[in-house]
Amino acid sequence: ASKHYQGKVSRQTRCVKLNYAGEFHIDIVPCIRSKFLFTETENVCNRLTNEFESCSSIEFSKWVRKKNAVAGNNNLIKAIRLCKYLRDFKQTFSVKSILLTTLLASRITLSEELFGTDSFKDLPMALKTLFNRLDEWLDEQDEMPIVNNPVDDDENFNRHWDEDKFQNFKKQVKKYNGWINTAYHEMDKEESIKGWRKVFGDKFAPEATAKAVEKQKSLPSHCERLRWPMANSPQKLNVKAVLQKDKSSVSIGDLAAYNTIPKHHWIRFNVKDTLDHQTSIFWQVVNTGSEAANDDCLRGKFFQGSTIHKESTLYRGTHWVEAVAVRQGVCIARSGPIVVKIA
Template identity: 40%
Template sequence: MKNINAFKEFLTDEVNLNQSRIDTLDQKIESIKTFLKENLDCYRKVEKQGSYAMQTIIKPVKENDEFDADLLVYCHEIEGWSPANYIQELHGLFKNSGNYSHLAKRKTRCVTLDYSGDFHLDLVPCVEEDDSTYICNFQENKFEETDGTGYRQWLSDKTTSTNGELKRVTRLLKYLRDHKKNFTVKSILLTTMLGNSVDSILRSEFKDTPAALFKIVNSLNTYLRNNPQMPVIKNPVLLDEDFNRHWDQEKYENFCDKISIYHEKIEDAYYEENRNSSILKWRKVFGDKFGTIIQNNSTPKIVVTPRKPHSIGW
């Protein structure tokens, strides 16, 4: 049984980042943009990046845990500057500011503003040349090609093809990873595999979140079964880059095993015809905060139960 309303409530109450924290983040970013416009001589523009930009950001496991967000800081190319100069300039600007000096930390490819107990914001300086975008490696003092906002657009197109459901499914799988802690996969790697998984599914089949979850996990599970050796997952808009860093065959096999288990549990819950039994089965996937059990003296809600096909592997 789909339990569509239970999914909506679960996403709102347990998975999605609180609106108040998003509002705080947006306000801080607007202040930072104003600060950069007024003080950074090479400033061009700022673009959201990562899960914050793609709307796949989720609530931290614990209430007081920090989340992270990324910004690309586009800079005019300065003659004579090395890659390290851009990070050094950005870092120095914040360190010499009364408002930001205690927050700023210089890292290899970014300057981090750490709002302790709430979030940290990674500001990544970049320059454009010949239709390509390059970020700066401070330690090695070299430019590294990146896709700019290309990946964000790729995922946006994939999300549109799923009637908006891909981003919700991505959040649900990230929630599973963070709360179950029984498999490890970087967010960019997981997001890419989920995005790739929608290609074989008709848009008309993305009717709602539980249907999309079932279809996408089924597609991903099939792909993993067909690839027992860890495949190279490439950046779909920058094919010279792969996302397999910090992943190995052992971690991949564990990921395959866990996705197979969750696929079976999702299928079981999806086709369960009894409403309460279905909620209990969904809880085997997402935990006890999913849904509510209707007592015998309650009026049952109208629910939609998908009909299980006879063919195997649908």
């Protein structure tokens, strides 16, 4: 009846939807609260069935705030917003916001509530952690599970879901989880931004940031990108590097103790972690500088080796070596570049 809202409102099953200009709307839900002795109940109205339905809006909000406090820095709420944006931007899966919120917030464990956690210390890590755990949980569900309100067992959030929507959601989460892991673990900043744009679209990272990234030195063209997908929770591969006078002589000191290394020495790299027989070690040696280039020895490709690898300090320049652990075609751990400066 109000001229202010003509053409902007519609009646839904349990709410009135108020549409704003642009991609935004608010659902206004009438809620009836009743109190009997020491018990308070909340019900919403189902227009189609003409019945009341139990809800616990205040308690549910408290539950989400508690999970958000465990994550810290409002990172759970921010990650949930990103997931809703992903849903609306990609439009490859359908899931109601309250169901998505419940699925994501439930990935924060009781142990983390009691003892704390550092798995959500920044927003990218929080998003990656939640998607990793959601993907693992979905893998355990052969068919659509019933997702109850965590504070009200009489209410479930499956009313807009069915088996086909669930199976599609499971498939899409696995795809986006792989993209998120790749973007998160990419060591080159420009390539990482490209990875996040694959997830969230070309609007990710403002133009000023993109220009700043373009000015940064990217990886040399002869440096092979990581060819294996990253595991959900890759580990740090511990590699000890020592300097030797000759290839077979004893150590004369840790590599980290030297700012620069003289030519005509050897460096011994040793993976210190215990690995099972299904895990293979690959090494990458990247040379730079005119001496290596003139000798056609810039290298940069990954090659399979053992837990011990030796390199000679033959060329002047700033070079680096990295070890990665691969199991069943997935990178489960990497050392990160070990920089070697040869004078």
